[in-house]
Amino acid sequence: MNLKIDPRGIPSEGLHVEGQLPVTIFALSEDDPARPVSPLQYQLTVLRDENDIIVHGHLAATFELTCGRCADRFQTRVELQTYGLDVEIENEDPIDLTIYLREDILLALPTYPRCETGNVTPRECPAEGKFSPETEPLGTELDEAADRNVWGTLDQLNNTKRN
Ligand SMILES: [Zn+2]
Structure with missing residues (x-):
């Protein structure tokens, strides 16, 4: 049909x-x-x-x-x-x-x-709310925080290169 x-x-x-x-x-x-x-x-x-x-x-x-x-x-x-x-x-x-x-x-x-x-x-x-952050990132706040950490690390790498 x-x-x-x-x-x-x-x-x-x-x-x-x-x-x-x-x-x-x-x-x-x-x-x-x-x-x-x-x-x-x-x-x-x-x-x-x-x-x-x-x-x-x-x-x-x-x-x-x-x-x-x-x-x-x-x-x-x-x-x-x-x-x-x-x-x-x-x-x-x-x-x-x-x-x-x-x-x-x-x-x-x-x-x-x-x-x-x-x-x-x-x-x-x-x-x-049952999972601890170690086993399962909860919600978007933590995901965003993780993203920021990644970008922060990249920034540090870039800074290191520049220095
Ligand atoms: Zn459910």
Whole structure:
């Protein structure tokens, strides 16, 4: 199942499409930590501008992710409220929007998933603050401090060279 748009079939006032695409369109591998748990829902308006189709609207899908801190599984719903997409029309053949919607939803997933940012079942991360700084740098402050140390060391090296 997919979402094909026929460029020749787009009326000048635009085409409204809404519905859902099944989880199988994500085609993520078994060992991917992200697992889609809802269809990809879309409500889109499609316009044609010469050689492009211009799509805007709303996308949403729910995923199960692994918290990077406590390693628990948790769910989060990705909502793209003001989604926009331009696709060049290469010939007049129908254009399958599915791959674009899939990519853009996946790109919106958090890079460093944390269960407390999940918006389906709000919770506190049980591992928050449990690691000592030696085993696991906590939060951004310490990461930044580490970065500063690296730069400080580089500065010292540069100074040494100059001297
Ligand atoms: Zn957690």
